[in-house]
Amino acid sequence: MLAQEEAQHFQQNYIGTEHLLLGIEREGEGVAAKVLTNLGVQLSDVRQAVEFIIGRGDHVVQDEIGLTPRAKKAIELAVDEARLMKHSYIGTEHILLGLMREGGGIAAGVLNSLGVKAEQVRAETLKVLSEP
Numbered sequence: 001m002l003a004q005e006e007a008q009h010f011q012q013n014y015i016g017t018e019h020l021l022l023g024i025e026r027e028g029e030g031v032a033a034k035v036l037t038n039l040g041v042q043l044s045d046v047r048q049a050v051e052f053i054i055g056r057g058d059h060v061v062q063d064e065i066g067l068t069p070r071a072k073k074a075i076e077l078a079v080d081e082a083r084l085m086k087h088s089y090i091g092t093e094h095i096l097l098g099l100m101r102e103g104g105g106i107a108a109g110v111l112n113s114l115g116v117k118a119e120q121v122r123a124e125t126l127k128v129l130s131e132p
Contacts, residue, residue: 016068017105018050032092035124049110070105074098
Protein backbone atom coordinates (compact mmCIF):
# COMPACT_ATOMS: atom_id res chain seq x y z
CA MET A 1 0.00 0.00 0.00
CA LEU A 2 1.56 3.26 -1.12
CA ALA A 3 0.11 5.22 1.80
CA GLN A 4 1.84 2.88 4.25
CA GLU A 5 5.11 3.30 2.35
CA GLU A 6 4.68 7.06 2.58
CA ALA A 7 4.08 6.87 6.33
CA GLN A 8 7.22 4.76 6.70
CA HIS A 9 9.15 7.23 4.52
CA PHE A 10 8.28 9.95 7.03
CA GLN A 11 9.00 7.53 9.90
CA GLN A 12 5.45 7.92 11.18
CA ASN A 13 3.63 5.20 13.11
CA TYR A 14 0.24 6.04 11.58
CA ILE A 15 -1.37 6.52 8.17
CA GLY A 16 -2.94 9.95 8.01
CA THR A 17 -4.84 11.75 5.30
CA GLU A 18 -1.54 13.19 4.09
CA HIS A 19 -0.16 9.69 3.47
CA LEU A 20 -3.30 8.72 1.54
CA LEU A 21 -2.89 11.84 -0.61
CA LEU A 22 0.80 11.13 -1.25
CA GLY A 23 -0.06 7.53 -2.18
CA ILE A 24 -2.71 8.68 -4.64
CA GLU A 25 -0.36 11.20 -6.19
CA ARG A 26 2.55 8.77 -6.32
CA GLU A 27 0.44 6.06 -7.95
CA GLY A 28 0.30 8.34 -10.96
CA GLU A 29 -2.02 6.28 -13.16
CA GLY A 30 -5.47 6.58 -11.62
CA VAL A 31 -8.28 9.06 -12.06
CA ALA A 32 -7.26 11.00 -8.94
CA ALA A 33 -3.68 11.45 -10.15
CA LYS A 34 -5.02 12.79 -13.45
CA VAL A 35 -7.41 15.13 -11.61
CA LEU A 36 -4.59 16.49 -9.46
CA THR A 37 -2.30 16.91 -12.48
CA ASN A 38 -5.06 18.73 -14.36
CA LEU A 39 -5.44 21.04 -11.36
CA GLY A 40 -1.70 21.79 -11.40
CA VAL A 41 -0.75 19.75 -8.33
CA GLN A 42 2.70 18.15 -8.40
CA LEU A 43 3.93 15.36 -6.15
CA SER A 44 7.02 17.35 -5.17
CA ASP A 45 4.85 20.24 -3.93
CA VAL A 46 2.60 17.89 -1.94
CA ARG A 47 5.59 16.08 -0.43
CA GLN A 48 7.30 19.36 0.51
CA ALA A 49 4.13 20.73 2.14
CA VAL A 50 3.51 17.50 4.07
CA GLU A 51 7.09 17.37 5.31
CA PHE A 52 6.86 21.00 6.41
CA ILE A 53 3.69 20.27 8.39
CA ILE A 54 4.43 16.89 9.97
CA GLY A 55 8.21 16.62 9.79
CA ARG A 56 9.75 13.21 10.27
CA GLY A 57 9.49 10.74 13.09
CA ASP A 58 12.52 9.86 15.15
CA HIS A 59 12.81 6.18 14.22
CA VAL A 60 12.04 3.81 11.36
CA VAL A 61 8.70 2.03 11.79
CA GLN A 62 8.70 -1.63 10.75
CA ASP A 63 5.39 -2.82 12.20
CA GLU A 64 1.95 -2.61 10.66
CA ILE A 65 0.53 0.85 11.15
CA GLY A 66 -3.08 1.91 11.36
CA LEU A 67 -5.22 4.71 10.02
CA THR A 68 -5.86 7.87 11.99
CA PRO A 69 -9.50 8.72 12.78
CA ARG A 70 -9.49 11.36 10.02
CA ALA A 71 -8.07 8.90 7.50
CA LYS A 72 -10.74 6.35 8.50
CA LYS A 73 -13.42 9.01 8.04
CA ALA A 74 -12.00 9.90 4.61
CA ILE A 75 -12.19 6.22 3.59
CA GLU A 76 -15.80 6.03 4.84
CA LEU A 77 -16.58 9.12 2.78
CA ALA A 78 -14.83 7.53 -0.23
CA VAL A 79 -17.18 4.55 0.06
CA ASP A 80 -20.10 7.00 0.19
CA GLU A 81 -18.78 8.82 -2.90
CA ALA A 82 -18.60 5.55 -4.84
CA ARG A 83 -22.15 4.70 -3.76
CA LEU A 84 -23.43 8.14 -4.79
CA MET A 85 -21.79 7.73 -8.21
CA LYS A 86 -23.28 4.23 -8.46
CA HIS A 87 -19.81 2.73 -8.88
CA SER A 88 -19.17 -0.86 -7.79
CA TYR A 89 -15.56 -0.14 -6.83
CA ILE A 90 -13.61 2.28 -4.63
CA GLY A 91 -11.10 4.06 -6.83
CA THR A 92 -8.51 6.73 -6.22
CA GLU A 93 -11.04 9.32 -7.33
CA HIS A 94 -13.39 8.32 -4.51
CA ILE A 95 -10.55 8.48 -1.98
CA LEU A 96 -9.56 11.94 -3.21
CA LEU A 97 -13.16 13.14 -2.93
CA GLY A 98 -13.36 11.57 0.54
CA LEU A 99 -10.20 13.41 1.61
CA MET A 100 -11.66 16.71 0.42
CA ARG A 101 -15.07 16.06 2.00
CA GLU A 102 -13.45 15.18 5.32
CA GLY A 103 -11.91 18.62 5.06
CA GLY A 104 -10.11 18.84 8.39
CA GLY A 105 -7.12 16.63 7.65
CA ILE A 106 -3.67 17.54 6.47
CA ALA A 107 -4.46 16.34 2.93
CA ALA A 108 -7.28 18.84 2.43
CA GLY A 109 -5.18 21.55 4.08
CA VAL A 110 -2.24 20.90 1.77
CA LEU A 111 -4.44 20.97 -1.33
CA ASN A 112 -6.15 24.14 -0.13
CA SER A 113 -2.73 25.73 0.43
CA LEU A 114 -1.86 24.82 -3.16
CA GLY A 115 -4.99 26.64 -4.33
CA VAL A 116 -7.14 23.56 -4.88
CA LYS A 117 -10.67 23.62 -3.47
CA ALA A 118 -13.13 20.76 -2.93
CA GLU A 119 -15.50 22.06 -5.62
CA GLN A 120 -12.68 22.06 -8.18
CA VAL A 121 -11.73 18.50 -7.29
CA ARG A 122 -15.33 17.33 -7.68
CA ALA A 123 -15.84 19.13 -11.00
CA GLU A 124 -12.54 17.88 -12.44
CA THR A 125 -13.23 14.34 -11.23
CA LEU A 126 -16.59 14.28 -12.98
CA LYS A 127 -14.96 15.69 -16.12
CA VAL A 128 -12.19 13.06 -16.14
CA LEU A 129 -14.68 10.25 -15.48
CA SER A 130 -16.80 11.39 -18.43
CA GLU A 131 -13.86 11.26 -20.85
CA PRO A 132 -13.80 8.27 -23.23
